[in-house]
Amino acid sequence: MSTGASHAPASYEQEEAHFLSGLAPGSRGLHLSTSHLVFGDLRIPTLRRAWKGLLREHETLRTTLVRQRGRLFQEIANDADVPLPLVDLCGLATDQRRARADRLRSEFLARPFSLARGPLVRAALVRTRPAEHVLLICAHRAVADERSMAILVTDLSERYAAALRGRSPRAGASSPGGRYTDHALRQREQANGPETRRALDWWTTTLTPAPEPPDLPGDRPRTPTPVSPSGNVPFVWGAHLATALTGLADAEGTTHDVVVLAAFQALLHRHGGQDRLAVAVPSSTRPRSAFDTVIGPFTRPLVIRSDLARHTTFRELVAGTARAWRDALAHGVPHSHLVRELNARRGPGRVPLCDVAFVRRGVAGAELRLPGTTVREQEVEEPWTHADLTLVLDGPPGPRVSGRLRFRTDMFDRASVRRVVHQLRTLLTAGLDDPDLPVLDLPWTARRRGRIGPTPGSGASTGRCTRRSLSGPGWPPRRPP
Numbered sequence: 001m002s003t004g005a006s007h008a009p010a011s012y013e014q015e016e017a018h019f020l021s022g023l024a025p026g027s028r029g030l031h032l033s034t035s036h037l038v039f040g041d042l043r044i045p046t047l048r049r050a051w052k053g054l055l056r057e058h059e060t061l062r063t064t065l066v067r068q069r070g071r072l073f074q075e076i077a078n079d080a081d082v083p084l085p086l087v088d089l090c091g092l093a094t095d096q097r098r099a100r101a102d103r104l105r106s107e108f109l110a111r112p113f114s115l116a117r118g119p120l121v122r123a124a125l126v127r128t129r130p131a132e133h134v135l136l137i138c139a140h141r142a143v144a145d146e147r148s149m150a151i152l153v154t155d156l157s158e159r160y161a162a163a164l165r166g167r168s169p170r171a172g173a174s175s176p177g178g179r180y181t182d183h184a185l186r187q188r189e190q191a192n193g194p195e196t197r198r199a200l201d202w203w204t205t206t207l208t209p210a211p212e213p214p215d216l217p218g219d220r221p222r223t224p225t226p227v228s229p230s231g232n233v234p235f236v237w238g239a240h241l242a243t244a245l246t247g248l249a250d251a252e253g254t255t256h257d258v259v260v261l262a263a264f265q266a267l268l269h270r271h272g273g274q275d276r277l278a279v280a281v282p283s284s285t286r287p288r289s290a291f292d293t294v295i296g297p298f299t300r301p302l303v304i305r306s307d308l309a310r311h312t313t314f315r316e317l318v319a320g321t322a323r324a325w326r327d328a329l330a331h332g333v334p335h336s337h338l339v340r341e342l343n344a345r346r347g348p349g350r351v352p353l354c355d356v357a358f359v360r361r362g363v364a365g366a367e368l369r370l371p372g373t374t375v376r377e378q379e380v381e382e383p384w385t386h387a388d389l390t391l392v393l394d395g396p397p398g399p400r401v402s403g404r405l406r407f408r409t410d411m412f413d414r415a416s417v418r419r420v421v422h423q424l425r426t427l428l429t430a431g432l433d434d435p436d437l438p439v440l441d442l443p444w445t446a447r448r449r450g451r452i453g454p455t456p457g458s459g460a461s462t463g464r465c466t467r468r469s470l471s472g473p474g475w476p477p478r479r480p481p
Helices: 012-023 044-057 094-110 146-164 180-191 194-206 239-251 256-272 314-330 335-342 414-433
Strands: 005-009 031-040 063-068 071-077 086-088 121-129 132-140 228-237 276-284 299-307 356-361 373-378 389-394 401-408
Touching: 005 180, 012 071, 012 299, 012 335, 031 094, 031 146, 044 121, 044 146, 071 180, 094 121, 094 132, 132 146, 180 194, 194 335, 228 414, 239 256, 239 401, 239 414, 256 276, 256 299, 256 314, 256 356, 256 389, 256 414, 276 314, 299 314, 299 335, 314 414, 389 414, 401 414
Parallel strands: 086 121, 276 356, 356 389
Antiparallel strands: 005 071, 031 132, 031 373, 063 071, 121 132, 228 401, 276 299, 389 401
C-alpha cells in the first residue's frame, strides 16, 4: 500500500474480523470471492482503468488494519497499487489449459491476506481462449461484506461502460454518499450511550443463563481449531413445500426465513434435547441511505434464541422465533460487547453463540455487465467454515426452496449431513401440514414418529459434541419418560 495514509478507529465489524483472522492465520474462512466468465471483446486496458478508478473512489479498498497502543485502527492509503494482472493460457493444449485455469483460480482465491500490510482486495484475469477470460475478485471481510461485493461489481460495470464511451462515470451513480470511517466513529460515540446500555441489559436478561452450544451428533469429536474445511449438501424442495411455506408465513405475518429457522431449531432440539438454543444469523448494520453505495463490512452476527417447552406447537415456535428475531434486531449491539457482557466462554477456537448459523444468500447480488461481452457468473464455494453447521437458503424466495447445509468436515461425514437435510425436510413438511402439532410429535425420520428425547448419558446437557453419528447405535434416541 501507499506510504501516505490517514487513520481512523476500526469499526466493531473490523475488530471481529481481525479477531477471527488471528484465530486461524492464513485461512480462507474470511474471504469473499467472485468469479465471472467473460466471452467476447473484452478491452483489458479499459477494464484496468475502471478497476483503478474503483480503488480511488472507495477508501475501504485502500484500507489496512494496524494495532497501536492496544487499539485497532484503520490505515487508509492515499492510493493503492493493486494491479489487475493477466495470465494468458492460450498457448497450452485444451486439457492443460483447463487444469491450469482451475489451479490458478483456486490459488488466487486461497492466497492469504495480511491485514496489516494489505492490500485487502485483489483481482486477476485469466485468458483461456482469445475471446474468453475469467475475471477473479477477492476481498477480506475486514473491508467488505456480501452487499459490498455487489456494489463493487456494479461500480466496476458502470466505470467500464463509461470508459468505453470516453466519459466519466455518472455523478452519484455509484459514488458513496458517506464514508466508512464515519460509520466506525459513530459506533464509538454510541458505545457508551444509554441506548447501548439498555440493549445490553436486555440481552443479559434474554441470554442468562447463556444457551449452551448445540449438542450435535458428530461423526468425530469437535476439534479445537477455529475453522475447518467445509462441505456442502445441496437441496431443492419443490413447489408443494414452497406453497405451504408461503401459506404458514402469511398466516403468521412473518417470512419464509422465520419458518425454516423454526424448523431448524426444532431439529437441533430433537437431536440434543436442549430447550434453550441459539442460532446466529447475519444482520446488516448499514446505517441509512447515505451508505447505500459504501463498500465496507456492515454485517455482524445476530443471536436468535429459542425456548422449546415440552408442549410447544410448531405454530407457537414460529411465532416465538419471529418475536425473538424482531427483538434481537431492535437491540442490536456488537457481538464482542455481547460476549463480554455475558462472560460467554469462547472455548478453544470457538466463537460463542455462533456454533450453528442460518443464512439467506444471494438477495443483494448484482450482475457484471461489460458492453461487448457476454458474462456468466461462476459459483465460488466457501471451502472453510467457522460454524459447525450453517443452513444456507438461496434467495429471494421463489417457487422452490433451495439451498445447502454447510458443515465442518472435521466433525461430520457427508452421508450424515445428508440425513440431517432429509430430517429437516421431513420435520418442516410435517410442521407445515399440521402447525398445531407439538414440536415433539413432529416426525423427523422416515422410520419413526413420536416424541424424541436425548439418550441418557449422551451429554445433551453439557453442550459437547459427543461421538455418536446420525446412523449409529441409539439414533434416533428413545422417547422421554
